[in-house]
Amino acid sequence: MFWNDLVRGLEAETPPFVIDAWVRPLIAETNGDRIRLLCPSALHRDRFRDRFLDRIRALAEAHTGEPVEIQLDVEARLPAEQRAIAPATKRPERERAPATHPAAKRPERRRARAPEPAAGAPPARAPVQRALPYAYTFENFVVGACNRLAREAALAVARGTQHELNPLYLASAPGLGKTHLARAIAEARAKTDGRVIYTSSEAFTNQFTTALRERKMGAFKKRFRQCCELLLVEDVQFLGGKKATQFELFQTLSHLVDVGARVVLTADRLPGEIAGLDERVRSHMTAGLVATLEPPDALVRREILRAKAASGGIRLPEDCLDLLVDVVRGSVRDLEGTLVQLVTTASLLKRPIDLELTGQALEKVATPRRAKRRLTVGAIIEVVAKLYETTPAALASRSRRKEAVVPRQIAMYLCRRYTDRPASAIARAFARSHPSVRNAERVVERRMLESAPFRYRVEAVSARLDELERQPA
Numbered sequence: 001m002f003w004n005d006l007v008r009g010l011e012a013e014t015p016p017f018v019i020d021a022w023v024r025p026l027i028a029e030t031n032g033d034r035i036r037l038l039c040p041s042a043l044h045r046d047r048f049r050d051r052f053l054d055r056i057r058a059l060a061e062a063h064t065g066e067p068v069e070i071q072l073d074v075e076a077r078l079p080a081e082q083r084a085i086a087p088a089t090k091r092p093e094r095e096r097a098p099a100t101h102p103a104a105k106r107p108e109r110r111r112a113r114a115p116e117p118a119a120g121a122p123p124a125r126a127p128v129q130r131a132l133p134y135a136y137t138f139e140n141f142v143v144g145a146c147n148r149l150a151r152e153a154a155l156a157v158a159r160g161t162q163h164e165l166n167p168l169y170l171a172s173a174p175g176l177g178k179t180h181l182a183r184a185i186a187e188a189r190a191k192t193d194g195r196v197i198y199t200s201s202e203a204f205t206n207q208f209t210t211a212l213r214e215r216k217m218g219a220f221k222k223r224f225r226q227c228c229e230l231l232l233v234e235d236v237q238f239l240g241g242k243k244a245t246q247f248e249l250f251q252t253l254s255h256l257v258d259v260g261a262r263v264v265l266t267a268d269r270l271p272g273e274i275a276g277l278d279e280r281v282r283s284h285m286t287a288g289l290v291a292t293l294e295p296p297d298a299l300v301r302r303e304i305l306r307a308k309a310a311s312g313g314i315r316l317p318e319d320c321l322d323l324l325v326d327v328v329r330g331s332v333r334d335l336e337g338t339l340v341q342l343v344t345t346a347s348l349l350k351r352p353i354d355l356e357l358t359g360q361a362l363e364k365v366a367t368p369r370r371a372k373r374r375l376t377v378g379a380i381i382e383v384v385a386k387l388y389e390t391t392p393a394a395l396a397s398r399s400r401r402k403e404a405v406v407p408r409q410i411a412m413y414l415c416r417r418y419t420d421r422p423a424s425a426i427a428r429a430f431a432r433s434h435p436s437v438r439n440a441e442r443v444v445e446r447r448m449l450e451s452a453p454f455r456y457r458v459e460a461v462s463a464r465l466d467e468l469e470r471q472p473a
Contacts, residue, residue, distance in 0.1 A: 033066060168288055174333065176332055249281060294417065
């Protein structure tokens with residue numbers, strides 16, 4: 001089908017979870033040089049228009065060799081697609097639509113569906129995502145000081161341990177891995193428990209308003225409260241100002257936590273930064289663990305690029321890898337986009353990947369970095385020492401007293417998080433060997449998971465360091 005060819009073209013240059021969230025929920029009707037795209041909501045339509053319409057139009061014209069008219073409409077009769085892991089005894093709701101549904105009778109209107117199971121075959125549990133080119137797992141999540149706490153917390157939820165981390169709130173700027181972790185949790189839990197719901201705040205809102213309008217709140221509450229052992233809601237920042245939806249989410253979170261079910265929330269900002277959020281909802285969101293994911297440091301950027309290249313059978317020369325690591329300092333998505341640009345250019349031009357080609361790729365996709373004060377190991381030690389009412393000399397001493405050990409470990413942990421310095425250089429600042437830095441990281445991360453007061457102290461130091469970073473260089 002013509003539309004499927006356009007989606008495949010868009011997949012080659014767009015992260016898969018973006019395709020899944022904004023492109024696959026559409027229903028396409030084609031008629032010669034005209035495409036009508038039906039969106040599940042007005043918000044979905046507007047965002048698709050802003051982010052993808054021009055590119056889809058260009059791909060369509062390249063495919064046909066002539067102008068193509070694209071029309072965006074809202075299909076109100078179809079419920080917004082809910083990404084969920086259905087119970088093992090059920091098929092996903094969108095696949096249980098009766099054959100008499102009006103959409104089934106319309107010509108040239110197709111949507112990719114999983115094949116029907118053979119007669120007598122046991123129904124299979126629906127995966128979190130059926131159309132991803134690679135799985136989102138803990139194994140292919142590259143870990144570093146920038147995201148280790150979030151990864152360990154997500155892994156604890158997936159394994160059903162650390163019940164005090166409920167809810168788990170993952171916060172980061174777009175493209176730093178919170179969706180990867182959320183899906184990894186869902187995939188892992190789905191293997192042992194089918195009662196997992198993975199959704200977005202928009203889909204939750206749409207289902208809630210539909211249930212209100214059709215007077216089916218009983219079924220809605222049963223689905224999200226009684227038939228759910230793990231609820232994952234992405235992009236909760238979009239709930240700001242939606243008082244009715246917030247109240248329903250508050251009641252749902254309260255019930256799930258009370259009965260021992262797990263909750264995972266993701267957002268592009270901290271709960272305190274979401275405008276129009278009810279204080280009760282904010283309090284529930286912060287009652288467990290708030291874990292942030294920071295932009296990857298040099299070591300993590302290098303591992304991400306190597307892993308992504310290896311997964312595609314590509315070998316990056318070391319000098320090219322060094323250049324990419326040095327220039328691309330944004331999100332994981334930025335790294336992926338630059339790598340796709342480089343590999344695709346090399347393939348189309350039938351040229352080997354070298355420094356010249358790498359430089360050309362960077363000129364096209366790399367964005368200028370904002371000036372930001374670079375913190376030094378010494379500056380971090382001074383901040384930690386001041387907040388703990390001690391001295392940098394005491395942190396570098398051989399003392400094993402708690403008053404020196406705890407701030408020393410926290411300072412080592414924060415040096416790994418806020419600088420690109422290797423463990424050996426950080427260790428020298430404390431007159432120690434590099435294994436002590438690795439050990440301090442593990443100790444601090446474990447205590448942050450196990451002790452809320454300790455976590456608050458570390459977050460207070462981090463807040464002060466964030467302020468220093470924002471100051472002019």
